[in-house]
Amino acid sequence: MNNEEKLRNIFAEVLGIEEKQVINDLTYNSIPEWDSIAHMALISEIDDQFDTMLDTDDVLEMSTFAKAKNILGKYEVKF
Numbered sequence: 001m002n003n004e005e006k007l008r009n010i011f012a013e014v015l016g017i018e019e020k021q022v023i024n025d026l027t028y029n030s031i032p033e034w035d036s037i038a039h040m041a042l043i044s045e046i047d048d049q050f051d052t053m054l055d056t057d058d059v060l061e062m063s064t065f066a067k068a069k070n071i072l073g074k075y076e077v078k079f
Helices: 003-015 036-050 057-062 065-073
Strands: none
Touching: 003 036, 003 065, 036 065, 057 065
16 A cells, blocks of 8 residues: 555544545545644644644645545655
């Protein structure tokens, strides 16, 4: 499993949606499942699975699946 598949799986599992729904344009609050509580669960799972500690600015900026990939790139996660 590559890192994009891993991240897509995290989004699907945490948000309780199908992996095919996890596209680059998937946006925070665009679906009922991705609310503020789910966002924090998503951040926690990303930190655990990728062994990162996202800073507050990155947590707030992670508003799409595409941005999540870009932000993780700053923590040397390759996509």
